[in-house]
Amino acid sequence: MRDSYGREINYLRVSITDRCNLRCRYCMPEEGIKKIDHYDILSLEEIARLIKIASSLGIRKVRLTGGEPLIRKNIVQMVSDIAGLSGIDDLALTTNGILFPDMAEELKQAGLNRVNFSMDTMVGEKFKYITRGGNLEKVSGAVFQALELGMEPVKINTVVIKGFNDSEILDFAALAYKYPLHIRFIEFMPIGDLLFWNQEKLMSVDEIKKKIEQEYELYEGSKIEGNGPAKYYHMQGGMGTIGFISPMSNHFCGSCNRIRMTADGSLRGCLYENAEVNLKSALLSGASDQDLKNLFIKTIINKAPRHQMNSGWGSENERKMYQIGG
Ligand code: SAM
Ligand code: SF4
Numbered sequence: 001m002r003d004s005y006g007r008e009i010n011y012l013r014v015s016i017t018d019r020c021n022l023r024c025r026y027c028m029p030e031e032g033i034k035k036i037d038h039y040d041i042l043s044l045e046e047i048a049r050l051i052k053i054a055s056s057l058g059i060r061k062v063r064l065t066g067g068e069p070l071i072r073k074n075i076v077q078m079v080s081d082i083a084g085l086s087g088i089d090d091l092a093l094t095t096n097g098i099l100f101p102d103m104a105e106e107l108k109q110a111g112l113n114r115v116n117f118s119m120d121t122m123v124g125e126k127f128k129y130i131t132r133g134g135n136l137e138k139v140s141g142a143v144f145q146a147l148e149l150g151m152e153p154v155k156i157n158t159v160v161i162k163g164f165n166d167s168e169i170l171d172f173a174a175l176a177y178k179y180p181l182h183i184r185f186i187e188f189m190p191i192g193d194l195l196f197w198n199q200e201k202l203m204s205v206d207e208i209k210k211k212i213e214q215e216y217e218l219y220e221g222s223k224i225e226g227n228g229p230a231k232y233y234h235m236q237g238g239m240g241t242i243g244f245i246s247p248m249s250n251h252f253c254g255s256c257n258r259i260r261m262t263a264d265g266s267l268r269g270c271l272y273e274n275a276e277v278n279l280k281s282a283l284l285s286g287a288s289d290q291d292l293k294n295l296f297i298k299t300i301i302n303k304a305p306r307h308q309m310n311s312g313w314g315s316e317n318e319r320k321m322y323q324i325g326g
Helices: 044-055 075-083 100-110 124-131 136-148 166-178 205-213 279-284 289-301
Strands: 011-015 061-065 090-095 114-118 154-160 181-187 231-235 241-245 258-261 266-268 276-278
Touching: 011 044, 044 075, 044 279, 044 289, 061 075, 075 090, 075 100, 100 136, 114 136, 124 136, 136 154, 154 166, 166 181, 166 205, 166 231, 166 241, 181 205, 205 241, 258 289, 266 279, 266 289, 276 279, 276 289, 279 289
Parallel strands: 011 061, 011 258, 061 090, 090 114, 114 154, 154 181, 181 241
Antiparallel strands: 231 241, 258 266, 266 276
């Protein structure tokens, strides 16, 4: 279905939990989060039903995210249920990777096509610092396990934070050169734990790209599955690609194809806009499939033309990224 600005909306990002087993400094407060009551979270069955309804409106791609999606009980069953829906032809997952090694094969068998891992540094101590305790070896092991299992593409999300990991940009590029990995450099957004964000820590994708071009020749080549807001480049002689996501310096709203569902069952047209419709309360009051479909239509029709994150995002009352689904 097209929104009011003619954009084809075919991608649903689903946050299946707002809880996490890490506490990345830019995302969550150290003490964790106020937990949503178990009964307020969408159940497995509700998620599958809502995705099926969304698929009747042209949603073809689904990404499970969070919080950390792999801490959700019965995640393998959820993957299997969604992968089995006839309208959905692309199912992906964004994860911190910590629990991935224990369930990788089951996830693959359940129908998971591809995975994005988040990894901001390749130095164990720095990883421990930024995630407040995470084990880098587990995540790097998970990345290579996904490659071995033939998941394709395997992507790595790296939020670039000046003074923290900008010194590793070429190391990440080298990783994409050596392995069929797709490294996506993401501009640091003022959307998580705002105590950690400041303008000086922001590095634009132009700066990042210039740094990589000192060492590698980049060229635009064939598209990578799941081409969302990232702009991808191949490297002369390299196995993988480099992607750049520039929500801050160059928003990509004109080609946005997505809507988002939160773990507590709200539907949002945009990560950065607060407007939501409440699917959970509709479900609780016995809404029919058509009623729910109308709520999806309303969200798509009302989707904002672009985000305004550069001018005023950040009030503490807004939902955070881990609540909406990063
Ligand atoms: N827990 C999973 C993970 O870390 O991959 C999924 C959820 S996480 C919120 C999704 C993505 O959002 C991660 O790649 C994370 O680095 C990114 N993210 C979180 N806060 C961010 C921020 N302030 N700026 C840019 N990216 C951010
Ligand atoms: Fe958890 Fe992902 Fe947020 Fe890190 S970025 S705290 S892993 S939800």
